[in-house]
Amino acid sequence: MRVPAWRDELPRLLAARGDRSVLAHGAGRSYGDVCLNPGGVLVETSGLDRILAFDAEAGVIEAESGVTFRQLGEFLLPRGWFVPVTPGTAHVTLGGAVANDVHGKDHPAAGTFGAHVVELELVRSDHAAPLVCRPAGEHAERFAATVGGLGLTGFVTRVSFRLQRLPAPSTGDRKQRSDALLSILNPQPSSSAWIEARHRRCDAIAALAEPGDPTWPHRVAWLDFSAPDSALGTGIVAEGRFAAHPDGRAAPRWGGGLPAPPLPAGMVGPWSFGLLNRLRRVLPVRSHEWQSVEAFFYPLDRLDRWDRAYGRRGFYQHQSVVPGPAGVRELLRAARGHGEASFVTVLKALGPRSSPGILSFPREGLTLAMDFANRGERTLRMLAALDVVVRAHGGRVYPAKDARMSAETFRVGFPRWEEFARHVDPAFSSGFWRRMSI
Numbered sequence: 001m002r003v004p005a006w007r008d009e010l011p012r013l014l015a016a017r018g019d020r021s022v023l024a025h026g027a028g029r030s031y032g033d034v035c036l037n038p039g040g041v042l043v044e045t046s047g048l049d050r051i052l053a054f055d056a057e058a059g060v061i062e063a064e065s066g067v068t069f070r071q072l073g074e075f076l077l078p079r080g081w082f083v084p085v086t087p088g089t090a091h092v093t094l095g096g097a098v099a100n101d102v103h104g105k106d107h108p109a110a111g112t113f114g115a116h117v118v119e120l121e122l123v124r125s126d127h128a129a130p131l132v133c134r135p136a137g138e139h140a141e142r143f144a145a146t147v148g149g150l151g152l153t154g155f156v157t158r159v160s161f162r163l164q165r166l167p168a169p170s171t172g173d174r175k176q177r178s179d180a181l182l183s184i185l186n187p188q189p190s191s192s193a194w195i196e197a198r199h200r201r202c203d204a205i206a207a208l209a210e211p212g213d214p215t216w217p218h219r220v221a222w223l224d225f226s227a228p229d230s231a232l233g234t235g236i237v238a239e240g241r242f243a244a245h246p247d248g249r250a251a252p253r254w255g256g257g258l259p260a261p262p263l264p265a266g267m268v269g270p271w272s273f274g275l276l277n278r279l280r281r282v283l284p285v286r287s288h289e290w291q292s293v294e295a296f297f298y299p300l301d302r303l304d305r306w307d308r309a310y311g312r313r314g315f316y317q318h319q320s321v322v323p324g325p326a327g328v329r330e331l332l333r334a335a336r337g338h339g340e341a342s343f344v345t346v347l348k349a350l351g352p353r354s355s356p357g358i359l360s361f362p363r364e365g366l367t368l369a370m371d372f373a374n375r376g377e378r379t380l381r382m383l384a385a386l387d388v389v390v391r392a393h394g395g396r397v398y399p400a401k402d403a404r405m406s407a408e409t410f411r412v413g414f415p416r417w418e419e420f421a422r423h424v425d426p427a428f429s430s431g432f433w434r435r436m437s438i
Ligand SMILES: Cc1cc2nc3c(=O)[nH]c(=O)nc-3n(C[C@H](O)[C@H](O)[C@H](O)COP(=O)(O)OP(=O)(O)OC[C@H]3O[C@@H](n4cnc5c(N)ncnc54)[C@H](O)[C@@H]3O)c2cc1C
Pocket: 023, 024, 025, 026, 027, 028, 029, 030, 031, 034, 035, 045, 065, 066, 086, 087, 088, 089, 091, 092, 093, 094, 095, 096, 097, 099, 100, 101, 102, 103, 104, 105, 149, 150, 151, 152, 154, 155, 156, 157, 300, 400, 401, 430
């Protein structure tokens, strides 16, 4: 593992790799081997963690690729801005967000993260100088290959992207902030960094298949995996939007809650997921509430080391996108038919906005993510059966969440893979890429 502290160290690091292949490693929040390079060199980006420029008028920020979404949130929220798109954890880096062209709960409104990138710098082993890539103009093809390019087109050192502006703070908040002599140097949490959220229990698959209310752009559903067949697809739909708190109350500081203890290893089993699902079924849902950004977007971040709860063998996530509800229902039936149970089952809608990357995962439809404890061969058989369903519906499996799909499933799901392969840096590779036998 190499950990450069400065961007200009990259060319030397690439040259010093010998005959081994290289791969950038962000925060390692991918679920499989897109961020691993067994037998090769990993270059970790944690030392490249500087915010380089912020234009508060235009709403554009430039930062090094190792900057995390948490860092960005802590910097931006008090200044009245937020990232344009966020995945379900703030522990990801900018480089990782670009390389998997991540999507959020607001894909129909905002598209993918890559759609907001205005410029990125790419260090390649076959170019002496870094390439400055933009969505149009010189190196536009490199841009399209790098966004969603699974880290294979070179090392992204810095990224500039457009932000979303928070609603104006309430009057009370403006007063408090001026009383506190708020300055650019010491910004305080604002009343506008809240999420107004509403929840309802319903047939969540049918609900997400309908176009959402555009005034509530963030939408996600937690499905009840163990619901009876007659209620397949029941779940809780959560919708949210940024809004200024009506009382002018300042939003809580990030990380202000009590730190959660690590979950005990091996606590996830059929009994615990069944209990959780049953509890969700009977507990009342809060139809309306005000939530912090952390609570709404990153609920899992509040559980320290939640992944350890699956024990030594860990777990697999299966995330796919299929065009509509029929595919989602068939995926649920297939998993249940194999006697496997998903601990966390999440459904989001993906809109028609095309993604900028040649290999970007999102396409219009519904994306279902299911987590399964690793029970060896039987789990792998079930996952392969899910892939068959995905392919039958013309869908695709998300490489960021994958550790075992076949090369055929990948190629069928991503028909532009050959066009993409032409942009792969000859010095770069990953466990995932070799598994795809490319
Ligand atoms: C709890 C949880 C929730 C999630 N929710 C979502 C979600 O809602 N939507 C979604 O799309 N994803 C989601 N993800 C997946 C996650 O957003 C992606 O896997 C993301 O790419 C992880 O970023 P990372 O910094 O950890 O990168 P890593 O996992 O370390 O690497 C991911 C890829 O990025 C490449 N990479 C990293 N840095 C660079 C760089 N500087 N230059 C070139 N390539 C680089 C790596 O080579 C690798 O191919 C979630 C993951 C978790 C754990």
